[in-house]
Amino acid sequence: MESLRDIRQNIKAIRSTQQIMQTMKMISNARIRKAQEAMDNARPFAKKMLEMVADLKQEVLALPQETQDRESWASRLFVNKTGDENKIALVVITGDKGLCGSFNAVLLRAAVAFLKENQGKEISVFCIGKKGKDFISRLRHKNIRIVYESVGIFPKVEYVHAELLGEAILKEYFEKNLSSVTLLYNDFKSMGSQRLAQTKILPFAVDTEIKTADEHEFLFEPGIKEIFKILVPRLIKANMFRVLLESQAANLAATMNAMDAASKNAGEIADALGVKLNKVRQTGITNEILDIVNGAEALNG
Numbered sequence: 001m002e003s004l005r006d007i008r009q010n011i012k013a014i015r016s017t018q019q020i021m022q023t024m025k026m027i028s029n030a031r032i033r034k035a036q037e038a039m040d041n042a043r044p045f046a047k048k049m050l051e052m053v054a055d056l057k058q059e060v061l062a063l064p065q066e067t068q069d070r071e072s073w074a075s076r077l078f079v080n081k082t083g084d085e086n087k088i089a090l091v092v093i094t095g096d097k098g099l100c101g102s103f104n105a106v107l108l109r110a111a112v113a114f115l116k117e118n119q120g121k122e123i124s125v126f127c128i129g130k131k132g133k134d135f136i137s138r139l140r141h142k143n144i145r146i147v148y149e150s151v152g153i154f155p156k157v158e159y160v161h162a163e164l165l166g167e168a169i170l171k172e173y174f175e176k177n178l179s180s181v182t183l184l185y186n187d188f189k190s191m192g193s194q195r196l197a198q199t200k201i202l203p204f205a206v207d208t209e210i211k212t213a214d215e216h217e218f219l220f221e222p223g224i225k226e227i228f229k230i231l232v233p234r235l236i237k238a239n240m241f242r243v244l245l246e247s248q249a250a251n252l253a254a255t256m257n258a259m260d261a262a263s264k265n266a267g268e269i270a271d272a273l274g275v276k277l278n279k280v281r282q283t284g285i286t287n288e289i290l291d292i293v294n295g296a297e298a299l300n301g
Contacts, residue, residue, distance in 0.1 A: 004284070005275045011270050018266035025259035029153050031189070032252040038157075039188060039245040049235040053204065054214060056231070059224050071224075076174075077232060082205040083179035089124040089147075090114060090173060091165075091201070093185035093243065094132035095251045096186040098156050101258035103186060103251055104131040106196050106280065110184055111136070114198070115144065124172050126165065126245070129154065147172055148212040157248050162241035173202050185243050192257060194250040201239065 057078060076083070092111050094104045115123065123144050127133035130151040137146065148168040153161050173181055181202040186194045224233070 021263040035249040091126040100254040102252035158222035165239035179233035188250040
């Protein structure tokens with residue numbers, strides 16, 4: 001049986017851990033308000049940028065091909081008929097730290113499933129977050145290579161992080177003649193719910209109806225191709241910024257919920273140990289009384 005000292009030390013250690021968990025919960029709770037505000041502010045801009053590109057889809061697809069066998073730069077962003085089917089990319093956005101429940105585990109399982117599904121293909125991986133970067137680095141597969149990594153940016157994501165990521169994605173997409181770029185991240189739904197999101201960001205999947213001839217009668221200055229070349233990088237970067245903010249808010253919410261649950265569990269364990277402590281102490285007192293009574297009876301006998 002454990003001694004009173006051992007039980008007291010266990011209770012003290014658990015209470016200390018509980019205080020750390022409660023502190024982490026309060027920090028996440030304070031940060032998530034700001035993260036939600038930034039996320040909500042980024043959504044309308046990213047949505048409007050996508051609508052602008054969708055409005056130009058028909059005009060872009062009507063642009064002449066650069067050569068007889070090669071698609072135009074712009075049409076590759078929508079159709080990409082000439083992309084190498086054996087070359088794809090995966091963008092994985094995880095957290096930098098643990099203690100956030102299943103937040104990272106869900107993403108890494110989805111990443112493994114994606115890599116298994118595309119065995120035999122050359123996969124360029126963009127790792128955002130230390131957990132994802134460390135996991136992909138340990139795979140050591142000849143067809144999987146990390147072409148971009150960014151760690152330590154959470155929970156203070158800035159637009160510059162999305163700008164660098166967007167530029168790297170576009171560069172890899174065109175220079176390596178990739179057929180597609182897939183994004184994996186946790187989408188923020190509410191404080192208690194985060195949803196795994198897997199979406200193809202290149203080529204663009206925009207739903208737009210065929211417009212009438214009257215709706216196409218616009219003049220583009222300096223030209224539709226030039227305008228599109230300006231819009232595309234901005235669209236990619238704006239969308240990446242929104243996704244990073246979504247993932248940041250989801251990570252903070254997951255951390256807050258995990259620390260809240262862990263704190264409650266620690267409290268329950270400490271309370272159970274407190275009951276055990278009282279039982280051990282009472283047992284010790286009872287045994288001492290019995291020893292005294294037995295000793296007195298022995299002297300009287």
